[in-house]
Amino acid sequence: MNAELGQADAAPEPVLEATGVVKHFPVQRGIVVKRTVGHVQAVDGVDLKLYAGKTLGVVGESGCGKSTLAKLLVGLEPPTSGSIKVLGKEIGNLSSRRIRPVRRDIQLVFQDPYTSLNPRMTVGDIVGEPFEIHTDVIPRDKRAKEVKELLDMVGLSPDHVNRYPHQFSGGQRQRIGIARALALRPQVLVCDEPVSALDVSIQGQVINLLERLQEELGLAYVFIAHDLSVVRHIADEVAVMYLGKVVEHGTSAEIYDHPRHPYTQALLSAVPVPDPDLRGHREEIVLQGDVPSPINPPSGCRFRTRCWKATEKCAEEVPGLDVGDKGTHPTACFYAEERDVTHAVK
Amino acid sequence: MTELTAPTAQSEVPQASLWKDAFRTMARRPDVIFATLIMLFVFTMAAFPGLFTDKDPTRCLGRDARLRPDTWFTGEHPLGTDGFGCDFAATIVHGTRPTITLALTVIILSVLIGMTLGILAGYFGRWVDAIISRALDVFIVIPLMMGAILLLSLFRGRGSSGNLLETVGPAALALTLFGWMEFCRYARAATIETKNLDYVTAARCLGARDRRIMFKHVLPNAIVPITAIVPTSLGSVIVAEAALAVLGIGVQPPATSWGVLLSNGTQWAGGGYIYLFGIPLVLLILTVFAFATFGDALRDALDPKLR
Amino acid sequence: MAENVRVVGDTLPGADLNAPLLEVDDLRVEFRVRGKRIPAVRGASFTLERGRTLAVVGESGSGKSVTSQAIMGILDTPPGYVTGGEVRLHGVDLLKQGEETRRTVRGNHIAIVFQDALSALNPLWSVGFQIGELYRVHRGTSRADARKRAIELLDLVGIPDAKNRVGHYPHQFSGGMRQRVMIAMALALDPEVLIADEPTTALDVTVQAQIMRLLKQIQDDRHMGLILITHDLGVVADVADEVAVMYAGEVVERASIHDAFKRPAHPYTKALLRAIPRVDTVGRELEVIPGLPPNPASLPSGCPFHPRCWAADPEKCSTEAPPYEEVAEDHRALCHFAKEVYRDER
Incomplete structure (x- = not known):
């Protein structure tokens, strides 16, 4: 992608690296004297590596900790333990003053285009706010021009700088949010469910925009979503x-075509495929019950309460995220076994 | 890339910001213009009483007491005289300055104190919130009158040299001290609501400092509920001052205020001298109405969706 | 029929x-x-x-x-x-x-099931009461009978332990379970x-x-x-x-x-x-x-x-x-x- 940079020597450095990241939120009771009665184990030991120009998809259901992970990665929440490095710089335990320069390199795109833009600010002020915070990036007199270029880059008319967010549709607002995130020319964008609030016909527009920007700017994305079909595309x-842990990690093809963890298989088989001819012919794994509470996660393997393969071993030991003997990619399951559920036809 | 146009087409206005747009919108509303005229009238009376009357409100003749204003707005006493034979028009006009100064001082100070504390408490939470909220509870529990009386007894008997600060100072201090809590509560609630919104998170993610977030993102949201309560508070400050005046600890004589006139007027209203009570009341209502309209319009104008 | x-x-x-x-x-x-x-x-x-x-x-x-x-x-x-x-x-x-x-x-x-089950249910009454109310109002059944029907319906829509759950309030159910309660209410009058x-x-x-x-x-x-x-x-x-x-x-x-x-x-x-x-x-x-x-x-x-x-x-x-x-x-x-x-x- 960055052919002209041509740094083919040595292995490339990851632009974003998380090692053993843990985030526990204390659950407190009492009004005057607060005592901690437990912890929400939102993220529990996550390792990630992201390289320039690449996209890492993070999928999971509500309560799996993916939104907390997004906040940790951009330094909005300090991790309970573990390390997060952006371009080799540790951000996990920086003070808010020292973290400010790093903010230029990693930015967040939000899910809800209605609450992520201040309704009382014009689009020009919203997209230009990064320059007011980091005053040394662009001299004052060139900012207006830069804002217009950013709007143009995300496919909005530069003439719209004086409009307010409510005058735009959801997809357009999402573009405004992306323009704001790109203003400081970050290397990494963490996108937290960026299209799940949008209509199908608009989702594609925003995904294509993200892909075009990735090519033009060499961006790396962490793309967090519950919609597996969207993630497959990007x-x-x-x-x-x-429940706070990565249960399977692999290339897009490995996860979608050769899933090994029972949860991944169930998740994939639950996604309805828009083809009526496959009705009743697809292999369906319907899980029982709901995701357990992250305050008191099950012992051992956290998925065991809903898993059809669970044995006593699963309740006693925590499976590691290993490739295993016959495996191709890391899977946290004692009984990992490849099973194609997306294309499977009975 | 396809050019996208917003669903509602509008002509482009050059250079816009929230406040500029807000005032441009307000200037187009007739009720705002009417309210502005009333406010101008009241403020001019406060600033230049000489424009409205050439009588001295302190020159009172007992034989002229309670002359009804039979010849309205003309003659020796355009609005008649009060129970002590003072020219009523002059009394009202000269009472405007202490009244308005007092009311505005109290409101401005209360809003400043209340909003600052409310935003700080809501934004930082934890121990800051705990301290401010407890202080708030303490001040709410103490009745205004009791607190004010205690406080003012410290100033009592000093007399007044006619200096405006000394005239309204003690009353302003007392009313502010027990008047900021409502603003604080509203500001705190609005702040808590705003600080968890995604656009505040976005600003934090961009590296914005707390001060910037509070001024740019939180303050405009906190102002909205405040504008709604300012006009009514204005009225209650004027009335509360009257109550203090009865106890001799309000606006210091020889200066007078609408509040004092109102409370004096109630004695005569039953005996056919309703104007002594009615005229200050109408003035008060008009002023509160003007501020309410203005506050209402400001709130709407600050909401881009309603434009 | x-x-x-x-x-x-x-x-x-x-x-x-x-x-x-x-x-x-x-x-x-x-x-x-x-x-x-x-x-x-x-x-x-x-x-x-x-x-x-x-x-x-x-x-x-x-x-x-x-x-x-x-x-x-x-x-x-x-x-x-x-x-x-x-x-x-x-x-x-x-x-x-x-x-x-x-x-x-x-x-x-004709009955309807809404997207947002949480706001469609009254938080102040138990789900059993809300389902039973339909029988009492439309069919004039007694309180005890209505409760019995409510339990049957909750059972029908796959809520485990319906006998005990009938007295629970909407917020005590997870999203999926609430949607089942909504379906039970819709089915009440057949x-x-x-x-x-x-x-x-x-x-x-x-x-x-x-x-x-x-x-x-x-x-x-x-x-x-x-x-x-x-x-x-x-x-x-x-x-x-x-x-x-x-x-x-x-x-x-x-x-x-x-x-x-x-x-x-x-x-x-x-x-x-x-x-x-x-x-x-x-x-x-x-x-x-x-x-x-x-x-x-x-x-x-x-x-x-x-x-x-x-x-x-x-x-x-x-x-x-x-x-x-x-x-x-x-x-x-x-x-x-x-x-x-x-x-x-x-």
Whole structure:
């Protein structure tokens, strides 16, 4: 992608690296004297590596910790333990003053295009706000021009700088949010469900925009979503999360065509395929019950309460995220076994 | 890339910002213009009483007491005289300055204190919130009157040299001290609501400092509920001052205020001298109405969706 | 079945059991906001037979939810007004009935399941009471009997330990379980038509699969007509028998499930099918529908889809309203070029 940079020597450095990241939120009771009665184990030991120009998809259901992970990666929440490096710089335990320069390199795109833009600011002020915060990036007199270029880059008319967010549709607002995130020319964008609030016909527009920007700017994405079909289109690598842990990690093809973890298989088989001819012919794994509470996750393997393969061993030991003997990619399951559920026809 | 146009087509206005747009919108509303005229009238009375009357409100003759204003707005006493034979028009006009100064001082100080504390408490939470919220509870529990009386007894008997600060100072201090809590509560609630919105997170993610977030993102949201309560508070400050005046600790004599006139007027209203009570009341209502309209319009104008 | 016939006659005078179960004919709804009339539904027509599932598909603002509210008679008036058309249940036009009859029809004949189960349930009463209330009000059963029926229903919709759960409050249930409670409430009076308005949009995929399976199974058991309102074409392909595609307040295509997906005759349907990302296929660039859904207050002239249409004739489509073209038996599309699109010639 960055052919002209041509740094073919040595292995490339990851632009974003998370090692053993843990985030526990204390659950407190009492009004005056607060005592901690437990912890929400939102993220529990996640390792990730992201290289320039690549996209890492993170999928999982609500409560799996993917949104907390997004906040940790951009330094909005400090991790309980573990390390997060952006371009080789540790951000996990920086003070808010020291973290400010790093913010230029990693930015966040939000899910809800209605609450992520201040309704009382014009589009020009919203997209230009990064320059007011980092005053040394662009001299004052050139900012207006830069804002217009950013709007143009995300496919909006530069003439719209004086409009307010409510005058735009959801897809357009999402573009405004992307323009704001790109203003400081970051290397990494963490996208937290960027299209799930949009209509189908608009989702494609925003995904294509993200892909074009990736090519033009050499961006790396962490693409967090619950919609597996969207992730398949944009991700090079995919990490599947369940209750704060990554249960399977591999290339897009490995995860979608050769899933090994029972949860990944169930998740994939539950996604309806828009083809009526496949009705009743697809292999369906319907899981029982709901995701357990992250305050008191099951012992051992956290998926065991809903898993059809679970044995006593699963309740006692925590499976590691290993490739295993016959495996091709890391899977956290004692009984990992490849099973194609997306194309499977009975 | 396809050019996208917003669903509602509008002509482009050059250079816009929230406040500029807000005032441009307000200037087009007739009720705002009417309210502005009333406010101008009241403020001019406060600033230049000489324009409205050439009588001295302190020159009172007992034989002229309670002259009804039979010849409205003309003659010796255009609005008649009060119970002590003072020219009523002059009394009202000269009472405007202390009244308005007092009311505005109290409101401005209360809003400043209340909003600052409310935003700080809501934004930082934890111990900051705990301290401010407890202080708030304490001040709410103490009745305004009791607190004010205690406080003012410290100033009592000093007399007044006619200096405006000394005239309204003690009353302003007392009313502010027990008047900021409502603003604080509203500001705190609005701040808590705003600080968890995604656009505040976005600003934090961009590296914005707390001060910037509070001024740019939180403050405009906190102002909205405040504008709704300012006009009514204005009225209650004027009335509360009257109550203090009865106790001799309000606006210091020889200066007078609408509040004092109102409370004096109630004595005569039953005996056919309703104008002594009615005229200050109408003035008060008009002023509160003007501020309410203005506050209402400001709130709407600050909401881009309603434009 | 004989028992059922008697009930229909009792609560819906003039019912003709030979007529189709539910016919919506040229339904028109408009919103009156600040002196302006904004059309939300501009002539929607479809038919639902016993035991069949009709999917009403459309993006936000297409009028699909307003249509369901008008059928139920729960449209907010003002600002919404039904301005024309007929909604015939067993041949009886519901729009001409008084409020008394309509109230009887709701619940007894037509019931609805909403997307947001949390706000559709009253947080102050136990779910058992809320379900039982329907029996007490509509059937005059005793408190104890109502409770017994509530337990039966909760059991039917797959809520484990229904005997104890009947006394719980809505917030004590998870999202999926709440949606099951909603379904139980809808089924309480044994309706003939069930309208499910985006019943799984707020749920995770694995839970969505459970709920859709439950709805399908209940429909089969009770031989109900099901109207499924959704934007998710994957779900449609999984459960529907017929499809009505809505755009800008009109049903632009009506077809059997197979025809709709395999041989669409409206350019919008075709574009929508191409725009959805799928788990079982890879392809980098997603095809998109350019532009934005129209603003109902200022619809484009002629065919409202023409500015975004790939098949449009610049002259004809922007001036003439398209005809309802019948391209095959029971397959109609609102397009000047429906036949060409159907034959894949355009």
